[in-house]
Amino acid sequence: MSIRQALITAANPHQRNLPLQMLIDGEGTKRSALEIILREAAGAGIEEFCIVVCPGDEESYTKAWGDMTSLTDVASTFALVERQRGQQLKDQAQLDGWQRDGSADHVASLCDWE
Secondary structure (H helix, E strand, O other): OOOOEEEEEOOOOOOOOHHHOEEEOOOOOEEEHHHHHHHHHHHOOOOEEEEEEOOOOHHHHHHHHOOOOOOOOOEEEEEEOOOOOOHHHHOHHHHHHHHHOOHHHHHHHHOOOO
8 A cells, every 4th residue: 555645634723833943853954843744744745735824824824834836746735624623522512512412413314434
């Protein structure tokens, strides 16, 4: 099996700035964490990236992407998310409503549980 696509999630409101941090790579060059990750992945055979970001973050991520023009065979795109999926699962009070309104039972009925 050959993996050629990567989905990078960067929309978590508490961690979305981590990929923008500047670091020194193994060659001694200052790069964003995002650029280091993308270069490593491209070197491993990834040909297409999709980065999930919050609306308004595209410009920051484009800058953090760095000079990836040397990687001509790599395609990239941004996917914008209006709300942080999964955020609702972090508060127990929100889970209670999901359990009470029948949503949990409905999802369970769709799955083949062993």
